[in-house]
Every structure is written in C-alpha cells, then in structure tokens.
Amino acid sequence: MIYDREKILKQIKPSKEEIEKGFRLYKKIREFIRKKFNLEAELQGSFIKGTSLKGDKDLDIFVFFPLDVSKEILKKMGLEIGKKVFEEFKGEYEIKYAEHPYVNGKIENHDLDIVPCYKIDKIEDMKSSVDRTPLHTKFVKRMTEFQKDDARILKKFMKLINVYGSEFKVMGFSGYLCELLILYYGSFENVLKNASEWKLNQKIIFEKMEKEFSDPLIIIDPVDPARNAASCVSLQKFSEFIYYSRKFLKDKKFDRIKIEYRKSEGTELIVLNFKTDLMEDLLFPQLRKTRDFIKDYLEKNGFRIYRSKIFNSGILFEFEVFKLPKMKIHEGPFIYDGENCENFIKKHKNIVIIGDRICTEIERKFKTAEECIDFLIEDREGFGKDLKKARCFITKEGIKEVYD
Amino acid sequence: MIYDREKILKQIKPSKEEIEKGFRLYKKIREFIRKKFNLEAELQGSFIKGTSLKGDKDLDIFVFFPLDVSKEILKKMGLEIGKKVFEEFKGEYEIKYAEHPYVNGKIENHDLDIVPCYKIDKIEDMKSSVDRTPLHTKFVKRMTEFQKDDARILKKFMKLINVYGSEFKVMGFSGYLCELLILYYGSFENVLKNASEWKLNQKIIFEKMEKEFSDPLIIIDPVDPARNAASCVSLQKFSEFIYYSRKFLKDKKFDRIKIEYRKSEGTELIVLNFKTDLMEDLLFPQLRKTRDFIKDYLEKNGFRIYRSKIFNSGILFEFEVFKLPKMKIHEGPFIYDGENCENFIKKHKNIVIIGDRICTEIERKFKTAEECIDFLIEDREGFGKDLKKARCFITKEGIKEVYD
Numbered sequence: 001m002i003y004d005r006e007k008i009l010k011q012i013k014p015s016k017e018e019i020e021k022g023f024r025l026y027k028k029i030r031e032f033i034r035k036k037f038n039l040e041a042e043l044q045g046s047f048i049k050g051t052s053l054k055g056d057k058d059l060d061i062f063v064f065f066p067l068d069v070s071k072e073i074l075k076k077m078g079l080e081i082g083k084k085v086f087e088e089f090k091g092e093y094e095i096k097y098a099e100h101p102y103v104n105g106k107i108e109n110h111d112l113d114i115v116p117c118y119k120i121d122k123i124e125d126m127k128s129s130v131d132r133t134p135l136h137t138k139f140v141k142r143m144t145e146f147q148k149d150d151a152r153i154l155k156k157f158m159k160l161i162n163v164y165g166s167e168f169k170v171m172g173f174s175g176y177l178c179e180l181l182i183l184y185y186g187s188f189e190n191v192l193k194n195a196s197e198w199k200l201n202q203k204i205i206f207e208k209m210e211k212e213f214s215d216p217l218i219i220i221d222p223v224d225p226a227r228n229a230a231s232c233v234s235l236q237k238f239s240e241f242i243y244y245s246r247k248f249l250k251d252k253k254f255d256r257i258k259i260e261y262r263k264s265e266g267t268e269l270i271v272l273n274f275k276t277d278l279m280e281d282l283l284f285p286q287l288r289k290t291r292d293f294i295k296d297y298l299e300k301n302g303f304r305i306y307r308s309k310i311f312n313s314g315i316l317f318e319f320e321v322f323k324l325p326k327m328k329i330h331e332g333p334f335i336y337d338g339e340n341c342e343n344f345i346k347k348h349k350n351i352v353i354i355g356d357r358i359c360t361e362i363e364r365k366f367k368t369a370e371e372c373i374d375f376l377i378e379d380r381e382g383f384g385k386d387l388k389k390a391r392c393f394i395t396k397e398g399i400k401e402v403y404d
Numbered sequence: 405m406i407y408d409r410e411k412i413l414k415q416i417k418p419s420k421e422e423i424e425k426g427f428r429l430y431k432k433i434r435e436f437i438r439k440k441f442n443l444e445a446e447l448q449g450s451f452i453k454g455t456s457l458k459g460d461k462d463l464d465i466f467v468f469f470p471l472d473v474s475k476e477i478l479k480k481m482g483l484e485i486g487k488k489v490f491e492e493f494k495g496e497y498e499i500k501y502a503e504h505p506y507v508n509g510k511i512e513n514h515d516l517d518i519v520p521c522y523k524i525d526k527i528e529d530m531k532s533s534v535d536r537t538p539l540h541t542k543f544v545k546r547m548t549e550f551q552k553d554d555a556r557i558l559k560k561f562m563k564l565i566n567v568y569g570s571e572f573k574v575m576g577f578s579g580y581l582c583e584l585l586i587l588y589y590g591s592f593e594n595v596l597k598n599a600s601e602w603k604l605n606q607k608i609i610f611e612k613m614e615k616e617f618s619d620p621l622i623i624i625d626p627v628d629p630a631r632n633a634a635s636c637v638s639l640q641k642f643s644e645f646i647y648y649s650r651k652f653l654k655d656k657k658f659d660r661i662k663i664e665y666r667k668s669e670g671t672e673l674i675v676l677n678f679k680t681d682l683m684e685d686l687l688f689p690q691l692r693k694t695r696d697f698i699k700d701y702l703e704k705n706g707f708r709i710y711r712s713k714i715f716n717s718g719i720l721f722e723f724e725v726f727k728l729p730k731m732k733i734h735e736g737p738f739i740y741d742g743e744n745c746e747n748f749i750k751k752h753k754n755i756v757i758i759g760d761r762i763c764t765e766i767e768r769k770f771k772t773a774e775e776c777i778d779f780l781i782e783d784r785e786g787f788g789k790d791l792k793k794a795r796c797f798i799t800k801e802g803i804k805e806v807y808d
Contacts, residue, residue: 199740200760216760239739239760246742264765266729306729320732321725325670325710328724335643336603338650356604356620356643361668 003254012156014054040064049140051151057110064119078116123224135223140179150188154178160256161244163237168284171234192245261402268322273314275391286384291315293382303369309402322369330362407658416560418458444468453544455555461514468523482520527628539627544583554592558582564660565648567641572688575638596649665806672726677718679795690788695719697786707773713806726773734766
C-alpha cells in the first residue's frame with residue numbers, strides 16, 4: 001500500500017473512545033491507590049505519551065515511593081498494592097520479574113502492570129532502572145500532536161519491517177527510541193531520510209554525552225547522558241532499518257515485509273526443538289549462545305553451515321556441507337621435534353609426511369553433521385543454562401517464523 | 405632386510421669387470437678426442453668418483469676448452485666432437501639441452517654424455533655451471549675407499565626411501581650431495597645419526613660461506629661457497645630423509661618404502677592426464693604450477709581437497725567436498741555505502757541483509773568439482789606453458805606411482 005499519512009493514521013491511531021476507556025480505568029486505579037495507600041500513581045508508556053497504536057491495551061501504572069523508603073519495603077509494598085488493585089477491580093494477575101518483581105494482570109480487557117518505583121527528579125537519585133521511566137515519559141511529552149502521530153507511524157513502520165521491540169527476541173528499536181528519533185529529526189519522513197544515511201556507530205546526542213559507546217547505533221538518553229538508549233539494537237536490526245528506510249523513500253510502500261524461511265536447493269536441514277516455559281527474554285539469549293556453540297563445534301569438525309536461525313522454540317541449521325568422508329588427516333608434530341614425533345608414531349599407524357610435519361589418517365569422529373549434533377545433545381556442555389535440562393528433539397523440517 | 409654393510413655392498417657395488425669395461429671405453433674415447441681434436445677429455449660423475457652403483461652405465465665425458473675460446477666456438481665444437489665420437493664408435497645419439505646443448509647416446513651398452521666445458525682452476529673463472537663439475541669431481545676424490553662405499557650405500561638408501569635425485573620430478577638429494585654428506589659426517593651411519601637431528605634450515609659449511617640462504621637444507625658447496633648445493637631439496641624430501649633416518653637407526657631395516665597411492669573411503673577422485681613429450685625437468689614444474697592454480701580455484705569455489713598428487717603424466721585431486729548445493733550467498737557492499745547498495749539491488753533480486761552487509765543468493769557457477777575442472781580445461785589460463793596445448797583428459801581412477 002502506498003503511504004498516505006491520513007489513511008495510515010486512520011488505521012493505526014486508537015479511537016477517542018478507546019483512549020478514554022483506558023484513561024477512565026487508569027484514573028479509577030490511581031484514586032484507589034491514593035485513598036487506600038496514600039501514594040501517588042501515574043500512567044507511563046505509550047498510552048500516556050500519546051503514541052500508542054490502535055488495540056494497544058497496555059497500561060503501565062507506576063506507584064511512587066519517597067526516596068527514604070527502603071528497597072525491601074518498596075518491593076513488599078509494591079506487590080501488596082498490585083495484588084490489592086487486582087482484587088479490588090476483579091482482575092486476574094501474576095507476579096512477573098524484571099529488576100524487581102511486579103504484578104501483571106488483566107482488568108476490563110486491559111493488560112496492566114503495577115510497578116513500584118522511587119520518585120526522582122534528577123537521574124543521580126536513581127536506585128533502579130524503573131525509576132528512570134517517568135523521566136522518559138516527561139521528556140517525550142514535549143512532542144507536538146503531529147509528532148506524536150508520526151511516532152505512531154514510525155512504530156507501525158518498524159513493526160511492519162520487523163525491527164520493532166527491544167526485547168531479546170527482536171533486539172530492535174524500543175517505543176522510547178521511536179519517540180526520541182521523532183523528537184530529534186522532527187518527523188517520520190525525516191527519520192527515514194536521515195536513517196538512510198546512517199553510518200556504523202551512528203551517534204545521536206540531544207544535549208550532552210557522558211560516556212563513549214561502541215554499539216552500532218548510539219542514541220544518548222537525554223534524561224541519562226551516561227546511557228545509550230539504543231544499546232539493545234543489534235547490527236542486524238540497525239542495518240535492516242537503514243535498508244528499509246531507503247526502500248520506503250524510493251517506493252513509498254508501507255507494507256508488511258515477509259520473513260518466511262525457505263530452504264535452499266540441495267542443502268540439508270537440522271532443526272533443534274526445545275521444550276521450555278522460559279520467558280522470551282531469558283530464552284532467546286540462551287538459544288543464541290547455544291547456536292553459536294554448536295556452530296563452532298560443527299565447523300571445527302569440517303561441516304559447513306549455510307544459514308542458521310533462531311526461532312521461538314529452537315535453532316535451525318542449514319548445511320552446505322553435511323556429510324564428510326570416513327577419514328581425515330590428523331596433523332602431528334613438526335619433524336624436527338624428535339621426541340614428540342616418536343610419541344606420535346607409537347600412537348598412530350600409517351604415518352604420512354606432509355611438508356615438515358608428520359601426520360596420519362584417522363577416522364573422523366562424525367561423518368554427518370547430525371551425528372555431531374546428536375553427540376552435543378548428549379551432555380550439552382556449552383548450551384544455555386536452562387537448555388541443558390530442557391526436553392530437546394531434532395526434526396528435519398523447515399520453520400516459518402525465524403529471528404536473526 | 406636388516407642392514408649388513410658387507411651384504412649390501414655385495415649387492416650394490418659394481419664388479420671389477422663392470423668398472424674396467426667402463427674405463428676401457430672412456431679411455432678409448434679420450435684417446436680419440438685427443439688425437440682427432442687435440443683436446444683433453446675427462447670422465448666425471450659417480451663412475452670416476454668411485455661412488456657408482458651396480459648397473460650404473462652413465463659415462464659423462466667432459467671435453468675441456470681453454471678459457472680464450474669463445475662460447476659459440478665451444479658450443480659448435482662440442483656438438484661436432486660429440487657427433488664424431490658416436491660415429492667413430494658406432495653409437496646412436498641425440499642432442500640434449502641443459503645450460504647449452506650436448507650430445508647423448510649409447511655406445512657398448514653405456515649411456516654417454518659428451519659435454520664441452522671450460523677448463524678452470526678457480527670458481528671465479530666459471531662461465532657456465534658445467535665448468536664447476538670437474539671441480540666437484542676433484543673435491544670428492546679425497547674420500548677414502550671406505551667412504552666411497554658408504555656414499556654408495558647412502559645413495560642406495562636414498563633411492564629406497566624415494567629421496568634420491570635432484571631433478572624436478574623428485575626434488576631430492578643429488579649424488580654430489582650424498583658424497584658431501586659422507587665427507588662431512590664421515591660415514592653412512594653418521595650421516596643418518598646427524599640427519600635424525602636436523603632442524604629447519606640446517607646448515608652444513610665446509611670451510612666458508614659467502615651468501616645467506618633460506619632453503620630447508622643448506623649445504624654450502626665447498627668448491628663454490630656462494631652456492632647452496634642443496635637448494636633443490638624440497639621441504640618434503642628433507643623431512644622424509646629425517647624421518648627415515650630415525651627409522652633406520654631404530655630398526656636397521658634397509659628396505660624399499662612403498663609409496664603406493666590409495667584412495668580414502670568416501671572421497672571422490674579426479675585425475676587430469678596430459679599427453680606431452682616434455683622432458684621431466686620441464687614437465688614437473690609445469691604440473692606443480694597447474695596443480696596449484698587449479699587447487700586455488702577449486703577452493704575459492706567452495707570445494708575442499710583432501711589430497712592432490714603429481715604423477716608422471718598428470719595431476720590427481722582427491723576431494724573431501726566434491727558436490728555443493730545449487731545456491732550460495734553472494735556478499736554485496738556494506739549497508740552504509742548507499743550508492744553501491746543501490747547498484748547491487750538493481751542487479752540482484754532476493755536481497756538479504758546479513759549483519760551490516762547486503763547480500764543475495766545466487767546460483768553457484770559449479771555444483772561439482774568436476775564441472776569446475778572442466779571449465780578450467782576449456783581455456784587453461786594459469787596452466788603451465790606447455791600444458792596449455794597438450795591433449796588432456798579426465799579419468800576417475802587412482803594412480804599408483806605418485807610424486808609429492
């Protein structure tokens with residue numbers, strides 16, 4: 001679909017009723033917390049910033065504690081307040097874990113987080129990274145109404161090209177980054193125009209920078225100049241955003257990019273499937289670590305990987321070289337090293353001399369990549385911590401939705 | 405067979421009659437040259453040095469010219485004398501080419517070379533490398549009878565382990581080198597004892613050295629201290645000699661080493677056969693050059709060679725990776741290079757972004773190593789000069805006698 005700002009906004013901007021409904025719920029909860037616990041509460045996130053997308057039902061309600069309250073009390077009280085809110089408004093909830101535990105659940109079709117934090121004015125007083133969020137909200141509110149809509153459009157665009165989301169599954173752009181980009185470059189189209197000319201280690205500084213960074217993209221957080229707000233953006237997502245920005249500037253198409261996985265002709269597939277109930281932010285780093293470990297091992301054993309991919313429940317390897325001959329050359333010591341040569345000769349039959357090394361032919365440990373992977377699954381040394389225990393099985397079929 | 409000096413000598417030392425027969429023939433020819441051309445002639449080589457092996461029928465007769473004769477006259481006269489010798493003694497002959505042409509042929513079952521050279525006393529007067537040979541002969545004559553026999557044994561040993569011969573086919577030890585080693589270390593067994601402890605760039609200096617060398621083995625020619633007499637010894641043959649020296653010192657076996665070639669299980673073979681009538685010293689360097697060129701090209705195209713071998717009429721490649729999938733990843737420019745990215749995108753469909761490069765999948769030019777070799781044989785750029793025109797055909801069978 002060809003880009004038309006008004007048309008897009010009609011599709012993606014939440015209706016007045018939708019917004020009012022959310023606000024009504026938030027205000028009721030805020031009142032409840034104020035009365036019951038004598039604490040201030042405030043909505044954070046795209047809803048309050050005016051940058052939310054249609055259907056976005058996330059309400060992040062932060063409960064402020066004074067700085068002189070201890071962390072233990074804050075944690076305990078935070079959970080207490082959260083639970084009470086869900087009891088009062090008849091919602092279902094569970095305890096989730098970020099830097100500290102918080103209560104998450106559903107009320108009136110909205111997805112609610114009740115997050116305790118310290119009320120701070122200056123970043124120096126920050127005790128936990130959630131304390132920074134209200135400062136982000138405050139900073140971003142300076143956007144004009146036009147810019148808020150453009151932030152919505154940028155988020156939608158990033159979703160369509162699969163670079164949206166700072167979680168470990170995506171390693172792309174957060175909502176806050178979208179807003180910062182709009183504030184810095186002024187408009188959606190200007191963000192893309194500039195991004196199309198980004199270089200490696202691109203730097204965006206609002207006022208000042210208090211530290212050096214070496215990430216692909218460096219966007220100094222205006223409320224915390226010692227922080228790179230874009231540190232989670234991987235080289236891959238950074239590059240994809242540059243690529244699709246250019247593409248958009250040329251064809252003005254505002255369409256979903258398909259990232260279906262298709263096996264190449266003549267290659268062999270091995271898919272490792274893990275059964276876990278890990279949170280994605282814990283799962284994906286472990287999948288990547290495990291993938292890198294297995295990849296290294298396979299390559300050291302002579303196999304050649306065409307592609308490897310991470311997906312929701314496992315790792316895919318596509319092989320260029322999957323099968324190898326029975327024997328391989330095993331290099332021994334240099335001929336000048338008499339003592340080690342003698343030991344090598346004692347150990348091996350069929351000595352061959354290649355250049356100035358003594359070598360032998362030995363049987364390969366693994367004749368196929370599958371044998372090699374089977375072996376690694378046996379003890380799982382080098383696998384991600386939780387994947388060591390997880391149920392694991394191999395299939396040879398492709399997968400559709402892949403990441404990285 | 406367990407080493408027994410006397411037993412070995414009985415087998416390898418020419419009989420008195422054999423030697424006398426050769427000397428009689430040499431003396432007749434010398435007389436003929438003296439009478440007919442008024443020039444001195446002298447036998448060179450192992451025969452006159454007393455280091456020849458049984459059945460060795462080579463007689464190298466050098467005809468001496470004074471230093472004031474021009475090179476043209478020497479060449480012309482040399483050929484003239486050679487031809488006349490063979491006519492007089494009713495032998496068959498042909499013209500051969502080293503640094504300058506000479507006459508080679510058969511008389512009374514002996515293989516004769518008639519080589520014209522300048523008579524020099526000091527190496528500084530040398531006009532062509534053949535002039536040096538009589539100085540070598542003279543130097544080596546200082547060996548005791550025992551040492552002459554040990555030189556025979558060393559030559560035989562080197563032949564058995566396939567390191568004898570300075571020609572390009574072998575790139576091993578010359579007869580002269582064997583004699584120098586005996587002179588330097590004193591006896592056959594001492595040569596092996598010392599060789600078993602040789603290091604890379606092993607240096608052997610008789611009196612003085614006038615130049616630095618970086619060859620695997622450096623034996624400064626005592627009659628020409630600016631020359632490494634062992635420059636033709638390849639790293640491979642150098643190492644093999646060290647290896648078999650150690651082996652001999654342990655088991656005292658004096659046996660022929662089999663170097664039969666056997667294909668490994670699961671690999672694929674491709675043998676390039678060339679039809680040429682090139683002299684071996686011209687053929688082998690060209691085979692090696694061609695082999696290295698093809699090897700590089702194959703590896704650049706993703707194939708993996710297990711072994712490659714040179715043999716009398718061609719080149720063998722044994723493959724670990726012989727077949728590859730249809731497609732391959734083709735790397736394009738870095739994403740930051742907007743202009744080149746645009747050109748790349750114009751040229752290729754199916755752009756994929758890998759890290760910060762834009763890439764595409766393209767069809768492989770060669771899906772098998774055989775297709776790749778077929779392609780190279782088409783125009784033969786990078787092949788040895790004479791192999792460019794030679795008839796060439798591919799077989800897939802192993803060969804028995806291989807070199808390097």
